[in-house]
Amino acid sequence: MSTTKLFLRGVADMRRFPLPQLCTLITVCMVALLAGTGLLILHNVQTEVLRTQGQARFQIYWKVGADMTAVEAQWTDLKRAPGVAEVSTFTPRAALSELMRGLAPKTSGGGLAQSNVAANASGNASAAAGSPGAGEDFSWLEGDNPLPATALVSFNIPPAEEPEPWMGRMYARLKALDGVEQVTYNPTQLTLATGWIALVQKAALPALGFFALVVGLVVGNTLKLMMLARKDEVEILSLVGARAWFIRAPLFANGVVQGLLGSVLSLFCLKFLQSWLRSVLDVPPLFLKVEFLPLTQCVALVLCTTCVAGLASLIAARK
Amino acid sequence: MVHLEHVNCTLGVAQALKDVTLHVERGEFVFLTGPSGAGKTTLLRVLYGDLKPKTGAADVAGVDLMRLRGSQLPELRRKVAVVFQDFKVLPERSVFENIAIALEVRGVSSVSIDKRVRAVIRALDLEERSYAPCRQLSGGEQQRVAIARSMVVNPELILADEPTGNLDSDLSRHLIELFKQFNTYGTTIIMATHNREVLSWAPEARQVHLVRGQIVPPEPGAPGSVLDTKPIIGGRL
């Protein structure tokens, strides 16, 4: 009998043991779902880290009472400077209104996000004009605003540069700008990102191996249980002189199909999970857009589960 | 066909076979008799490679059982067919499939399988049940399926462990006739039984008597023993 025929027989025979097959399928699906969830978290953290990885952010504070015309001219220059990814600027008035909104009791959900956009777009205090939600009145401060003009500048670090010395030099340059009081930046975020990527690269292989081991053990043991149901058949086949492969090939096909079905099913479950997480997390103030796994990872998950399930069934079929 | 010399075999703590020496020639019909627990099943298990003797020398159909590796087991099982008291057929599969399985594992072509299985089904009068699942069959029919499965491959040796144990007298007699017929074609048969009636239906067969794992002379007055002219202890030694 050809191997193909043996495989087909193994698959056809699956319907003769519906209950053990169903149990195995659920087990495979759940283990794959667990692994898929891990991948999903990893993938989304990675995406988030990568998005900010090559960037350095500086917060620039001008002196209180600095000449706004000169400052705004500097802002225009900053926006045009090479390597600048994003500039958010706040005039003292915009900053004050931001502060007022922040201190006000929560009235409207989207308030913060909106005022940010406004400040970005206009670059001046027009956003502060009407602040109906403000519970406390800070208007007495307006004549003598204690807040400085500020800018939040994100740079794309040139790929050829070492990030930290580059950030140090950029810090010195920004600090030297006319009328600038203080510049802050956070090099740890960058270190964090680089560290994370190194960790993922180092941990990915052991984690994958561990996952394969768990799938192998769980699936192997469940398949062993299923093989108890087929014990008589295996015994009879052995009695009439079947070679090992004749007995194992159908069981192997059975394991492969279980792995394939289980992992594909788990991807559907994962899609549900991701949609739900997205609806839960994509709200202020998180705005986390939980993405689904990329195709390559989906394929890898299915392949890995299928291979391990096939292997486990081969081992379980050994006498 | 079967050559056992001073075979000892332990099961758990008990010594199930003690210094068993037995030789069976090609074409012989041998009854393995003895009370329950005497070691008949154990001896048969040794012969089809399910149990490895502890000491001694054992050769079945040219296969050295003392040096039997797992990969050689199929080779032995293709020469030696086994029939059990509890039939060991697959209940969900049809009569045809149950018989065909023995040929499938040997890689016989499906055309040839079809021809040979049909022939055996006709010979054993199972034609009407060909496509019925075995669980719908009576005990006698199931045992005929099991015998058909062993006959269809033309084995050199058939081992039968109390094949009539679950059948009534008429069916048992019919079964023994089948075995005898098959024996006349040259197949060696070793059948374990503790049923004296069964022995009387094949008086020409040689009897080997086991008690507590040892081969002993047959009880006086046992049917067939008077007619048994062949040596009982030590076979043809």
Ligand SMILES: Nc1ncnc2c1ncn2[C@@H]1O[C@H](COP(=O)(O)OP(=O)(O)O)[C@@H](O)[C@H]1O
């Ligand atoms: N799997 C086993 N484990 C331990 N002892 C066993 C096992 N099978 C059989 N025996 C013992 O071996 C002896 C021979 O058993 P068996 O060959 O089945 O006898 P028979 O077939 O003649 O009735 C008995 O004493 C039985 O209790």
Ligand SMILES: [Mg+2]
């Ligand atoms: Mg017995």
